[in-house]
Amino acid sequence: MLDQKAHKPHERLAAHLSEDLAAVDDMIRTRMVSEHAPRIPEVTAHLVEAGGKRLRPMLTLATARLCGYEGEKHVILATAIEFIHTATLLHDDVVDESAQRRGRPTANLLWDNKSSVLVGDYLLARAFQLMTDTESLRILAVLSNASATITEGEVLQLTAAQDLGTTEEIYFKVVRGKTAALFSAATEAAGILAGVSEDQIKALYDYGDALGIAFQVVDDLLDFWGGEETGKNIGDDFRDRKLTLPLIKAISASDDDEMAFWKRTLEKNQQTEGDLDTALEIMNRHGALEETRQAALGWANTAKDALAILPEDPIRDMLSDIADYVVERIN
Amino acid sequence: MLDQKAHKPHERLAAHLSEDLAAVDDMIRTRMVSEHAPRIPEVTAHLVEAGGKRLRPMLTLATARLCGYEGEKHVILATAIEFIHTATLLHDDVVDESAQRRGRPTANLLWDNKSSVLVGDYLLARAFQLMTDTESLRILAVLSNASATITEGEVLQLTAAQDLGTTEEIYFKVVRGKTAALFSAATEAAGILAGVSEDQIKALYDYGDALGIAFQVVDDLLDFWGGEETGKNIGDDFRDRKLTLPLIKAISASDDDEMAFWKRTLEKNQQTEGDLDTALEIMNRHGALEETRQAALGWANTAKDALAILPEDPIRDMLSDIADYVVERIN
Numbered sequence: 001m002l003d004q005k006a007h008k009p010h011e012r013l014a015a016h017l018s019e020d021l022a023a024v025d026d027m028i029r030t031r032m033v034s035e036h037a038p039r040i041p042e043v044t045a046h047l048v049e050a051g052g053k054r055l056r057p058m059l060t061l062a063t064a065r066l067c068g069y070e071g072e073k074h075v076i077l078a079t080a081i082e083f084i085h086t087a088t089l090l091h092d093d094v095v096d097e098s099a100q101r102r103g104r105p106t107a108n109l110l111w112d113n114k115s116s117v118l119v120g121d122y123l124l125a126r127a128f129q130l131m132t133d134t135e136s137l138r139i140l141a142v143l144s145n146a147s148a149t150i151t152e153g154e155v156l157q158l159t160a161a162q163d164l165g166t167t168e169e170i171y172f173k174v175v176r177g178k179t180a181a182l183f184s185a186a187t188e189a190a191g192i193l194a195g196v197s198e199d200q201i202k203a204l205y206d207y208g209d210a211l212g213i214a215f216q217v218v219d220d221l222l223d224f225w226g227g228e229e230t231g232k233n234i235g236d237d238f239r240d241r242k243l244t245l246p247l248i249k250a251i252s253a254s255d256d257d258e259m260a261f262w263k264r265t266l267e268k269n270q271q272t273e274g275d276l277d278t279a280l281e282i283m284n285r286h287g288a289l290e291e292t293r294q295a296a297l298g299w300a301n302t303a304k305d306a307l308a309i310l311p312e313d314p315i316r317d318m319l320s321d322i323a324d325y326v327v328e329r330i331n
Numbered sequence: 332m333l334d335q336k337a338h339k340p341h342e343r344l345a346a347h348l349s350e351d352l353a354a355v356d357d358m359i360r361t362r363m364v365s366e367h368a369p370r371i372p373e374v375t376a377h378l379v380e381a382g383g384k385r386l387r388p389m390l391t392l393a394t395a396r397l398c399g400y401e402g403e404k405h406v407i408l409a410t411a412i413e414f415i416h417t418a419t420l421l422h423d424d425v426v427d428e429s430a431q432r433r434g435r436p437t438a439n440l441l442w443d444n445k446s447s448v449l450v451g452d453y454l455l456a457r458a459f460q461l462m463t464d465t466e467s468l469r470i471l472a473v474l475s476n477a478s479a480t481i482t483e484g485e486v487l488q489l490t491a492a493q494d495l496g497t498t499e500e501i502y503f504k505v506v507r508g509k510t511a512a513l514f515s516a517a518t519e520a521a522g523i524l525a526g527v528s529e530d531q532i533k534a535l536y537d538y539g540d541a542l543g544i545a546f547q548v549v550d551d552l553l554d555f556w557g558g559e560e561t562g563k564n565i566g567d568d569f570r571d572r573k574l575t576l577p578l579i580k581a582i583s584a585s586d587d588d589e590m591a592f593w594k595r596t597l598e599k600n601q602q603t604e605g606d607l608d609t610a611l612e613i614m615n616r617h618g619a620l621e622e623t624r625q626a627a628l629g630w631a632n633t634a635k636d637a638l639a640i641l642p643e644d645p646i647r648d649m650l651s652d653i654a655d656y657v658v659e660r661i662n
Contacts, residue, residue: 018510037487037490091448122479122486129476140459140463205586
């Protein structure tokens with residue numbers, strides 16, 4: 001089991017960065033404590049302990065080290081990134097009324113909506129305190145810009161939902177907001193901290209941006225394509241009428257009859273049994289799933305290409321492998 | 332009507348600062364625009380246009396000018412303060428499910444809970460972008476600390492609700508969070524921007540802190556004491572089982588019979604007709620309302636005293652008058 005795990009590139013990277021990651025875990029525990037409101041860690045603990053893959057903070061730690069950074073502030077930065085991510089999850093729980101998050105009951109079921117909003121706000125405030133501790137105005141600018149982009153992406157997704165006129169351009173704006181903005185901020189800020197050249201900072205941004213987009217496009221594809229092993233319910237986005245890339249590609253290629261189907265199922269929300277199968281048929285007829293797959297592979301390649309001007313290092317290879325791993329399930 | 336208005340000190344201060352306030356209004360409009368999510372201003376516009384008194388940004392503008400600041404960054408700072416305040420209102424709307432805010436339908440009825448959460452997040456992100464534009468790490472630290480204190484206060488209020496063991500100490504922590512933290516950050520940050528002495532920065536903090544506390548204690552007192560002219564429903568906090576200062580003082584002085592009444596009405600939420608009258612009787616019997624009034628007057632005096640070491644200036648007199656005005660309705 002352990003050996004099998006160690007084959008996954010993010011697990012190898014985690015092993016390589018184990019000391020730094022332990023320092024991030026410590027800082028997460030220390031900084032989420034509230035002297036005045038001791039119940040706050042009750043809400044955050046289950047999210048933080050469930051842990052996820054700590055992918056975003058790991059990107060910060062890895063790219064800082066790759067760029068030769070030898071100080072301690074990358075731990076502060078990585079903790080801030082994880083707090084922003086956790087705050088987003090808490091606020092998403094309110095927004096989506098999702099019943100499960102990382103396989104555990106969501107905070108709003110454990111406690112309630114009020115707590116999710118307030119504790120999310122608390123973690124955001126803590127993230128900005130941490131960022132201030134990096135003493136870099138440029139890093140603060142990068143991360144406050146990312147925070148704005150994240151919320152703009154979420155609002156755009158809300159307003160674009162069920163709108164058959166949603167374009168690929170809008171889709172990628174949403175994806176940059178909801179996923180890629182924090183990835184690219186995590187890597188760009190690490191480069192700023194390490195003081196590398198502007199070209200390399202740009203390359204770090206491009207890597208995070210492309211990796212985040214690949215990550216989200218794969219997720220959206222697997223919603224129509226995944227088997228049981230992906231742990232996803234096929235067709236959730238169709239039922240929720242989320243206009244993701246496979247649907248957008250299919251709709252843009254649809255004839256009148258097919259458009260009538262999309263209007264009924266997505267605009268008017270009159271879905272009946274068998275509609276998901278029909279949706280898949282139309283998508284396959286127009287090659288929408290295959291095109292989406294190619295798009296994801298393209299973004300993974302963009303991510304890998306961006307690494308070229310960064311120093312040769314085992315970490316660089318692992319970052320490249322992570323880009324491959326993100327698209328492995330569709331390759 | 333205009334003359335009558337001009338007698339109110341915050342109106343006189345607004346007239347004195349009219350150019351700066353117009354610049355803040357411009358900046359609010361410019362910075363709340365979202366290129367990617369054009370619907371965001373729909374949600375914020377009704378809050379920003381309804382306008383309130385712009386008390387918090389005005390405190391920043393006034394104290395910066397009082398301290399001899401001649402640049403333009405106080406406008407950035409005041410806009411950031413108003414965005415944080417507006418974000419708090421939006422998130423409060425989700426939390427409290429309040430039906431009215433500033434006399435208009437709340438955002439969550441106009442649009443929905445999702446929008447309130449996300450647009451609040453957007454304004455917070457914009458506030459941090461603005462704060463970064465002040466290029467002062469110390470100001471960023473003050474405001475991110477204030478943001479954390481605000482959310483801690485709200486969470487503490489949530490956990491203290493209906494708890495008869497709530498002490499005055501807890502009450503003042505809640506009040507510092509929900510009200511005073513942003514007042515004191517607004518004035519302290521202005522002093523930092525103006526580059527005055529540490530003693531004066533401390534005095535500015537003390538003024539904002541005491542003014543904010545006086546403001547909230549008066550609000551909590553008027554909930555039991557206000558006539559029709561205050562625009563408040565008498566007894567809302569009692570019905571909502573919010574342990575505010577008048578209740579805390581009455582409970583701490585109560586005998587066994589009275590405690591049984593509080594347990595039934597506040598802990599068990601078994602309220603019937605006439606209970607509010609009984610609550611008022613008990614509060615008056617123990618002088619709880621009068622003691623609360625004295626506390627508010629004391630905080631107003633503390634605010635005025637703090638101004639002593641700041642430069643003599645018409646603005647200083649108006650700030651002192653504002654402290655009097657806050658307690659005028661109970662004096």
